[in-house]
Amino acid sequence: MVSEAFHFKRFRISQSGAAHPVGTDGVLLGAWADTHGCTNVLDIGTGTGIIALMIAQRTQDAYITGIDIHKPSLNCSGNNFRASPWSDRLQLLETSLQDMAAASETRYDLIVTNPPFFSEKILSPDSERSLGRHTATLSQDELLFSVSVLLAPEGRFCVILPVREGILLREKAVLNRLYCNIEVSIFTGPSKPAERLMMQFSRDPGRFLRQTLSLKDETGNKSPEYKQLTDEFYIT
Numbered sequence: 001m002v003s004e005a006f007h008f009k010r011f012r013i014s015q016s017g018a019a020h021p022v023g024t025d026g027v028l029l030g031a032w033a034d035t036h037g038c039t040n041v042l043d044i045g046t047g048t049g050i051i052a053l054m055i056a057q058r059t060q061d062a063y064i065t066g067i068d069i070h071k072p073s074l075n076c077s078g079n080n081f082r083a084s085p086w087s088d089r090l091q092l093l094e095t096s097l098q099d100m101a102a103a104s105e106t107r108y109d110l111i112v113t114n115p116p117f118f119s120e121k122i123l124s125p126d127s128e129r130s131l132g133r134h135t136a137t138l139s140q141d142e143l144l145f146s147v148s149v150l151l152a153p154e155g156r157f158c159v160i161l162p163v164r165e166g167i168l169l170r171e172k173a174v175l176n177r178l179y180c181n182i183e184v185s186i187f188t189g190p191s192k193p194a195e196r197l198m199m200q201f202s203r204d205p206g207r208f209l210r211q212t213l214s215l216k217d218e219t220g221n222k223s224p225e226y227k228q229l230t231d232e233f234y235i236t
Contacts, residue, residue: 189214
């Protein structure tokens, strides 16, 4: 979705060097993901670090690890982590999710990602953009398998994707014994088709809740629901 000017109330976030700028998708996921009871959080493909930083602001003692393979994005998120009031609870690692799943013994209460979602066979000529937006470096199958390894028994996995890719992920997740418990259809306006799905997965197949969220009201202004969700942050 279209990027928005964004900064925390307590400091301004840098976007310099990141593979893609802060956008509505990341802001929505960072504000929506259920952080209740979390002590270890993993942010996959952290980019600017926006989601990790939002979760740090929303929690008191959660320890958040951001991972990425794109060096300029790592430099950007590293600067943002160090400048934030929560730097003592933020860690940055240069690693792929696949390598982390193979080597790490840590299990996470919450895993979040605003992942690459293009599935075309031809990469964008802009290699920097491709790293942030293409599934060549992280397929859905690899994502789900790695999450199933790294997720704590009672943990939650939260993700935002375009509708088609979200439906496919939900179907594939079952093969990894991950089950969608909450699905939120995101609309840009009341008369628009859904553009994104926000989903929460766990190892519990016992419940499924479907919700909707419109970003704008009938007049084209931000909806009360969107304002309430992002009230902890400042979005222009």
